[in-house]
Amino acid sequence: MGAAAERPSCVVLLGAPGSGKGTQAALLAGELGVPAVSTGDMLRQAVADSSPLGGQVERLLAAGELVDDRTMARVVEERLQQPDAARGFILDGYPRTRVQADDLEAILGRRSRCLDAVVRLAVPEAELIARALGRKRADDDEKVVRRRLEVYRRRTAPLVEYYREQGLLREVDGHQPVEAVAASVRQALAEGNGWC
Numbered sequence: 634m635g636a637a638a639e640r641p642s643c644v645v646l647l648g649a650p651g652s653g654k655g656t657q658a659a660l661l662a663g664e665l666g667v668p669a670v671s672t673g674d675m676l677r678q679a680v681a682d683s684s685p686l687g688g689q690v691e692r693l694l695a696a697g698e699l700v701d702d703r704t705m706a707r708v709v710e711e712r713l714q715q716p717d718a719a720r721g722f723i724l725d726g727y728p729r730t731r732v733q734a735d736d737l738e739a740i741l742g743r744r745s746r747c748l749d750a751v752v753r754l755a756v757p758e759a760e761l762i763a764r765a766l767g768r769k770r771a772d773d774d775e776k777v778v779r780r781r782l783e784v785y786r787r788r789t790a791p792l793v794e795y796y797r798e799q800g801l802l803r804e805v806d807g808h809q810p811v812e813a814v815a816a817s818v819r820q821a822l823a824e825g826n827g828w829c
């Protein structure tokens with residue numbers, strides 16, 4: 634099989650708030666020629682547009698709480714149906730619960746696709762808080778950041794084991810300079826064996 638055929642195209646980036654998912658998703662998307670799909674960006678855009686979805690989720694984003702799984706499944710399925718995602722995607726921020734992981738599998742199954750890999754970015758908590766507080770997004774005040782971390786630990790972190798059991802997990806040290814993390818992500822994907 635040629636190198637191009639082995640390139641992963643359906644990838645999930647998993648990690649705590651501030652672990653660098655968005656940063657690495659953009660770099661990897663450019664490299665693989667597939668879109669970075671950030672559920673956080675889509676929800677923030679909906680709020681900025683004052684759309685019905687935005688009205689529904691605004692309070693939850695501001696509080697650092699998760700949007701319900703059913704709404705997220707609809708948002709993600711609509712996004713993955715866009716032509717630019719026909720060849721694949723880098724998912725940043727989805728799935729975040731076990732139900733969302735099942736929903737993603739169903740969404741991909743309806744398109745005869747499956748995940749190639751789930752890359753986990755591991756970063757110490759003190760660094761996560763420092764990054765978020767240094768950025769000053771609307772949901773980056775300390776109380777909300779700590780709540781987002783708590784929600785991550787309780788609802789999302791169990792997906793690490795889930796995807797490890799599936800043989801899809803690739804672990805990357807996210808506590809390095811951006812370019813070094815990107816190189817580690819590339820290496821982790823090259824070493825992977827979960828291609829469809």
Ligand code: AP5
Nearest residue numbers: 650651652653654655656672673694698699700726764811
């Ligand atoms: P979302 O936008 O996904 O936020 P998050 O998970 O809290 O992640 P962040 O965007 O804070 O961090 P990141 O890991 O992307 O890191 P980034 O690259 O930005 O979600 C926001 C909200 O939307 C949620 O709280 C929830 O309400 C809702 N939501 C979204 N998806 C949902 C879902 N599936 N289900 C339910 N609700 C959902 O980097 C962070 C900072 O660190 C930046 O300043 C960056 O420049 C810097 N940085 C990045 N990498 C490095 C590095 N290697 N070294 C130093 N600094 C770095």
